[in-house]
Amino acid sequence: xxxxxxxxxxxxxxxxxxxxxxxxxxxxxxxxxxxxxxxxxxxxxxxxxxxxxxxxxxxxxxxxxxxxxxxxxxxxxxxxxxxxxxxxxxxxxxxxxxxxxxxxxxxxxxxxxxxxxxxxxxxxxxxxxxxxxxxxxxxxxxxxxxxxx
Amino acid sequence: xxxxxxxxxxxxxxxxxxxxxxxxxxxxxxxxxxxxxxxxxxxxxxxxxxxxxxxxxxxxxxxxxxxxxxxxxxxxxxxxxxxxxxxxxxxxxxxxxxxxxxxxxxxxxxxxxxxxxxxxxxxxxxxxxxxxxxxxxxxxxxxxxxxxxxxxxxxxxxxxxxxxxxxxxxxxxxxxxxxxxxxxxxxxxxxxxxxxxxxxxxxxxxxxxxxxxxxxxxxxxxxxxxxxxxxxxxxxxxxxxxxxxxxxxxxxxxxxxxxxxxxxxxxxxxxxxxxxxxxxxxxxxxxxxxxxxxxxxxxxxxxxxxxxxxxxxxxxxxxxxxxxxxxxxxxxxxxxxxxxxxxxxxxxxxxxxxxxxxxxxxxxxxxxxxxxxxxxxxxxxxxxxxxxxxxxxxxxxxxxxxxxxxxxxxxxxxxxxxxxxxxxxxxxxxxxxxxxxxxxxxxxxxxxxxxxxxxxxxxxxxxxxxxxxxxxxxxxxxxxxxxxxxxxxxxxxxxxxxxxxxxxxxxxxxxxxx
Numbered sequence: 001x002x003x004x005x006x007x008x009x010x011x012x013x014x015x016x017x018x019x020x021x022x023x024x025x026x027x028x029x030x031x032x033x034x035x036x037x038x039x040x041x042x043x044x045x046x047x048x049x050x051x052x053x054x055x056x057x058x059x060x061x062x063x064x065x066x067x068x069x070x071x072x073x074x075x076x077x078x079x080x081x082x083x084x085x086x087x088x089x090x091x092x093x094x095x096x097x098x099x100x101x102x103x104x105x106x107x108x109x110x111x112x113x114x115x116x117x118x119x120x121x122x123x124x125x126x127x128x129x130x131x132x133x134x135x136x137x138x139x140x141x142x143x144x145x146x147x148x149x
Numbered sequence: 150x151x152x153x154x155x156x157x158x159x160x161x162x163x164x165x166x167x168x169x170x171x172x173x174x175x176x177x178x179x180x181x182x183x184x185x186x187x188x189x190x191x192x193x194x195x196x197x198x199x200x201x202x203x204x205x206x207x208x209x210x211x212x213x214x215x216x217x218x219x220x221x222x223x224x225x226x227x228x229x230x231x232x233x234x235x236x237x238x239x240x241x242x243x244x245x246x247x248x249x250x251x252x253x254x255x256x257x258x259x260x261x262x263x264x265x266x267x268x269x270x271x272x273x274x275x276x277x278x279x280x281x282x283x284x285x286x287x288x289x290x291x292x293x294x295x296x297x298x299x300x301x302x303x304x305x306x307x308x309x310x311x312x313x314x315x316x317x318x319x320x321x322x323x324x325x326x327x328x329x330x331x332x333x334x335x336x337x338x339x340x341x342x343x344x345x346x347x348x349x350x351x352x353x354x355x356x357x358x359x360x361x362x363x364x365x366x367x368x369x370x371x372x373x374x375x376x377x378x379x380x381x382x383x384x385x386x387x388x389x390x391x392x393x394x395x396x397x398x399x400x401x402x403x404x405x406x407x408x409x410x411x412x413x414x415x416x417x418x419x420x421x422x423x424x425x426x427x428x429x430x431x432x433x434x435x436x437x438x439x440x441x442x443x444x445x446x447x448x449x450x451x452x453x454x455x456x457x458x459x460x461x462x463x464x465x466x467x468x469x470x471x472x473x474x475x476x477x478x479x480x481x482x483x484x485x486x487x488x489x490x491x492x493x494x495x496x497x498x499x500x501x502x503x504x505x506x507x508x509x510x511x512x513x514x515x516x517x518x519x520x521x522x523x524x525x526x527x528x529x530x531x532x533x534x535x536x537x538x539x540x541x542x543x544x545x546x547x548x549x550x551x552x553x554x555x556x557x558x559x560x561x562x563x564x565x566x567x568x569x570x571x572x573x574x575x576x577x578x579x580x581x582x583x584x585x586x587x588x589x590x591x592x593x594x595x596x597x598x599x600x601x602x603x604x605x606x607x608x609x610x611x612x613x614x615x616x617x618x619x620x621x622x623x624x625x626x627x628x629x630x631x632x633x634x635x636x637x638x639x640x641x642x643x644x645x646x647x648x649x650x651x652x653x654x655x656x657x658x659x660x661x662x663x
Contacts, residue, residue, distance in 0.1 A: 011580035036610030
């Protein structure tokens with residue numbers, strides 16, 4: 001337990017920053033117009049102020065109450081998101097099968113305890129199943145394997 | 150007679166071979182997703198949504214709706230056997246379902262919840278059929294001011310009533326609306342918040358947002374946390390699922406009460422199946438002559454809630470289809486699906502797309518019947534799904550998410566968006582911000598802006614127009630009441646908590662601060 005709720009304080013300040021940025025961009029870059037003929041900047045400008053206001057409210061509440069330490073993990077998001085990034089990087093130049101290989105292996109690392117046999121079987125199964133469903137079954141135009149060089 | 154003709158039209162659409170097949174597929178996949186804890190209905194619908202791109206909008210909706218009510222059927226399985234709710238709407242089923250399973254009556258519980266689910270759903274479908282056209286007819290008179298007020302009420306209700314802090318819910322609604330504004334503004338053709346990325350001209354992809362915030366974030370949270378269970382298959386033989394005469398007798402009224410509660414709360418924005426199930430449980434416990442049996446395997450404690458959540462699943466379609474104003478994130482996703490297929494939602498939907506509307510509703514009968522048939526003999530199969538280890542499951546789900554994102558438009562940008570929203574979703578979980586209001590705001594945002602601007606043009610920039618038009622004024626007043634009520638109830642909870650903490654002794658922080 002902490003004396004004030006740091007989680008909500010940081011969350012609230014994040015909202016304030018986001019709201020301020022949205023309002024700033026809408027006011028400086030898009031025409032505001034008048035209330036009768038609203039320009040593209042008006043609605044987001046109002047929303048940005050609203051968001052920042054809610055952020056202030058949340059931060060003030062956080063100062064008045066004790067909080068608990070959030071359970072933040074590093075490796076789970078790192079490997080899961082890393083797998084998605086690998087998929088995005090591989091799918092166009094190299095094709096579907098290498099992309100599946102990349103995402104399965106990298107995201108499996110999030111378990112932090114690799115079981116090589118089951119991972120190999122899973123990868124093999126997915127590499128067979130996905131092309132069958134998406135390319136053969138649904139007829140989507142994705143190349144299975146490619147060599148760009 | 151027109152009514153009968155409409156129902157006939159609906160059945161002729163729903164009973165076409167293609168639609169029955171996709172209805173079956175949706176119900177089947179929904180049950181699967183519902184059974185497996187750690188895979189939500191929103192993630193499932195958005196994951197499977199790309200598969201429906203090449204389908205007719207009616208068929209696509211039939212399948213996606215099947216997933217939606219299928220999960221509630223399936224969700225009770227995990228609740229009863231593992232004490233782990235498959236979906237939030239089934240959480241309360243754990244209270245008496247799990248004790249029943251521990252007493253070796255798991256088969257009975259699974260069988261009876263399926264019956265209750267079917268009963269509740271049927272009740273909901275009847276109401277949906279009767280009331281949607283009436284409400285839509287009434288709503289034809291609505292102007293932009295009314296629509297803006299309605300959407301505002303939906304968003305405020307959805308973000309403040311459901312769970313947690315009202316401020317957090319509201320801020321996620323606002324953030325969702327802002328994300329919804331990214332891309333080309335339909336009225337002035339100005340490109341907003343695209344940061345020079347050409348692909349963002351058409352806006353942020355609904356699919357990528359839903360898959361990131363719900364699917365990917367859920368996976369990050371569940372890795373190394375979800376445990377696989379062992380279940381005694383003996384209690385689930387077909388012989389062991391037959392309820393006793395006494396259990397049958399005690400199930401009728403809870404089912405009926407549950408269906409009424411569920412139907413009512415399903416139509417309201419922000420409440421939906423979870424709250425309906427909780428209320429139904431509370432009421433069953435109160436009216437029971439033997440409340441001490443609750444929590445120890447009372448059959449009333451599973452029949453009421455399971456009937457309520459399924460009824461709510463169906464009646465949630467009433468505001469979505471009659472007004473075009475969804476009350477929950479899932480309904481917002483359905484609405485988004487409609488719009489992606491080029492169908493304009495609103496009160497005109499029923500008259501302009503009668504095949505879609507009546508076909509969809511009548512397909513609910515088909516789907517629920519399929520679920521009844523699917524669930525009772527196949528209970529053993531669903532239970533076996535529960536024993537798939539999570540470390541096998543989640544890479545496969547991630548792969549489906551990525552392929553789905555990529556193939557919805559064949560652009561890698563969508564995959565990157567999944568990554569960004571996955572990170573955002575994880576950050577939201579850490580800071581305790583709810584995801585459903587974000588999605589609702591995202592879908593309703595552009596519509597709200599349009600109605601707001603139009604109302605302002607019509608009123609010559611007079612903001613009071615929202616309070617001068619009678620219908621809009623009533624809705625605005627309701628919205629204000631919801632806001633005040635949520636602030637007030639939050640304050641009560643805070644005081645109560647503070648009082649309890651102070652009562653606990655000198656170790657608390659209030660005491661130290663004082």
